[in-house]
Amino acid sequence: MSYSETHPKKATFYLLIGLIFETVFPVLILIYMDQILSYFASMVGIPPFSITTNDMLLVYTIIFGLIFSFIAFGRGYFTKHSKKYAIFDCIGSIFSFIGYIIIVGFFSGAYFGHIYFSIMNASIDINIYMIYSITLILYLITFIIKFAAIFEAKE
Amino acid sequence: MKVTTLLKGIVSLVSALFLILQLVLIGSAAFIRPAYEENWTLIGGPPPGFSTQFNITNQGIIPVQNLVIYARVYNSSGDYLEGYSLPATIQAFTTKVITINMYEILPGGTITDGNYTLIARVTGAFLGALISFTIVINYTSTFNFPP
Numbered sequence: 001m002s003y004s005e006t007h008p009k010k011a012t013f014y015l016l017i018g019l020i021f022e023t024v025f026p027v028l029i030l031i032y033m034d035q036i037l038s039y040f041a042s043m044v045g046i047p048p049f050s051i052t053t054n055d056m057l058l059v060y061t062i063i064f065g066l067i068f069s070f071i072a073f074g075r076g077y078f079t080k081h082s083k084k085y086a087i088f089d090c091i092g093s094i095f096s097f098i099g100y101i102i103i104v105g106f107f108s109g110a111y112f113g114h115i116y117f118s119i120m121n122a123s124i125d126i127n128i129y130m131i132y133s134i135t136l137i138l139y140l141i142t143f144i145i146k147f148a149a150i151f152e153a154k155e
Numbered sequence: 156m157k158v159t160t161l162l163k164g165i166v167s168l169v170s171a172l173f174l175i176l177q178l179v180l181i182g183s184a185a186f187i188r189p190a191y192e193e194n195w196t197l198i199g200g201p202p203p204g205f206s207t208q209f210n211i212t213n214q215g216i217i218p219v220q221n222l223v224i225y226a227r228v229y230n231s232s233g234d235y236l237e238g239y240s241l242p243a244t245i246q247a248f249t250t251k252v253i254t255i256n257m258y259e260i261l262p263g264g265t266i267t268d269g270n271y272t273l274i275a276r277v278t279g280a281f282l283g284a285l286i287s288f289t290i291v292i293n294y295t296s297t298f299n300f301p302p
Contacts, residue, residue, distance in 0.1 A: 089163075115181060121294065126184045127287045131177050138170045145166055149159035 086153040090146040097139040104132060180281050183215030184288040189224075189277045191294045192252075197301050204236060204258035205266070205300055209275065211243075212250040219245040222279035226255050228298070230271045234260045245279075271298045 105112065113129035190210045198204050207226070213219050222243045228236040238257035245251045259266065272295040280287040 117185075122189065122290050122292045124185065124187075125289045125291075126181055127289070128177070128181060131173075131180065131285050135170070135173060135177065138166065138173060142163070142166045142170060145159055145162045149157075149163060152157050152159050 083150060083153040083155050086146070086150040090143065090150055093139065093143045093146045097136070097143065100135065100139060104128070177286075180217060180286040183213075183217040183281060184286060186214035187219060187277070187279070187288065187290060188212040188214060189275070189290055189292055191273065191275065191292065193296065193298065195298065195300050198256055202259045204238065204256055206254050206256045207273075209240075209253045209255070209277075210250055211245055211253055211277065213245040213247055216247050217281045218247055219279040219281065220283075222253070222277065224253055224255055224275055224277050226257060226273060226275040228257065228271050228273050230269065235266055235271070236260065266300055268299045269297065270295070273298075 104115075113127065113132045115126040115128060117124055188211070190212070192208045192210055194208045195205045196207075198206050209224055211219075211222065211224075222240075222245055224240040226236075226238060227234060236257040237260055238255045240253045240255045243251060243253055272293060275292045275294070277290040277292070278287065
């Protein structure tokens with residue numbers, strides 16, 4: 001039997017807010033990354049990363065596309081506050097965690113927590129270790145909360 | 156409302172905002188443009204040395220804090236000059252001229268005109284030390300030092 005703990009209008013509102021952050025945000029990332037890569041490509045003639053711009057965007061789209069399709073599918077298929085949904089949401093948070101590590105790893109060269117690239121006669125090393133660690137902790141907290149939500153949800 | 160529902164909402168919101176901030180900061184670091192301007196000026200010692208200049212442009216939207224340049228001049232015979240700049244802040248969408256006083260590595264040596272390589276390491280940070288960056292530039296040219 002399905003179960004909804006909140007008023008239907010409230011539930012729809014929360015769902016919409018969640019969907020905005022989970023769909024608009026990756027689109028913004030794609031637009032922003034595209035601009036940066038295009039800017040570098042126009043300056044040096046070739047993409048500054050070890051993989052091509054198209055490869056990067058393709059991989060990015062597939063990974064995040066899968067993650068957010070997975071979450072969206074779960075939201076649409078299961079009742080919003082059922083145990084099945086809570087499990088689905090929890091698995092989705094693991095996908096987000098792994099996706100983030102993969103994306104950062106693409107730019108990190110041999111050192112995680114760094115982003116390397118070159119422009120003309122300059123080589124740039126951006127140390128994102130602190131912000132990277134904080135993000136991973138946030139993802140971990142999200143996972144723990146979503147895991148706990150499984151036990152609070154009803155069948 | 157269940158506790159986990161509220162917590163999920165808060166953590167999701169914080170994570171999303173933090174990821175956006177992260178992208179903005181990484182993008183900002185990629186838009187720091189250091190340019191070397193050969194402008195040697197003799198400075199008094201001891202040890203004797205020369206000052207030179209860099210134009211650092213911040214094309215990003217976040218101010219750069221604690222920007223320091225370490226530079227070294229060398230050729231196949233060895234190292235000649237090295238020095239640091241004082242920490243500087245560069246506001247968004249501005250260019251700042253940073254002067255470095257470089258001194259002889261081996262005092263008493265002779266610095267003559269010739270082909271040299273200048274290697275500069277530009278370091279800085281955004282929002283405290285949330286994201287820091289290092290830009291290494293190599294510049295090889297015929298340097299003419301003033302008498």
